[in-house]
Amino acid sequence: MxxxxxxxxxxxxxxxxxxxxxxxxxxxxFIRVFLPILLKQSIKSFHQKxxxxxxxxxxxxSQKKEGEITIETHEKPVQKKxxxxxxxxxxxxxxxxxxx
Numbered sequence: 001m002x003x004x005x006x007x008x009x010x011x012x013x014x015x016x017x018x019x020x021x022x023x024x025x026x027x028x029x030f031i032r033v034f035l036p037i038l039l040k041q042s043i044k045s046f047h048q049k050x051x052x053x054x055x056x057x058x059x060x061x062s063q064k065k066e067g068e069i070t071i072e073t074h075e076k077p078v079q080k081k082x083x084x085x086x087x088x089x090x091x092x093x094x095x096x097x098x099x100x
Contacts, residue, residue: 006012064070
């Protein structure tokens with residue numbers, strides 16, 4: 001079995017610390033510079049996709065007179081059953097002796 005044993009040396013420690021610092025600074029650069037650019041582009045594309053819906057809503061609101069109230073519902077009205085469709089059910093009481 002081959003065992004690899006590494007001895008720590010001062011240049012090796014500095015090399016590892018330098019690599020860690022480079023990764024840290026690259027991460028901060030990405031967060032501060034590139035991430036806002038990517039977010040702006042994604043928000044812009046999202047606004048272009050769904051912006052037309054808001055424009056239509058604003059145009060509709062501008063056509064209404066000031067103080068006019070409208071209520072829009074999208075629910076279907078509930079249909080009540082007629083008494084002819086009902087079915088009579090006869091319930092019987094149970095004795096407590098069966099529950100023991």
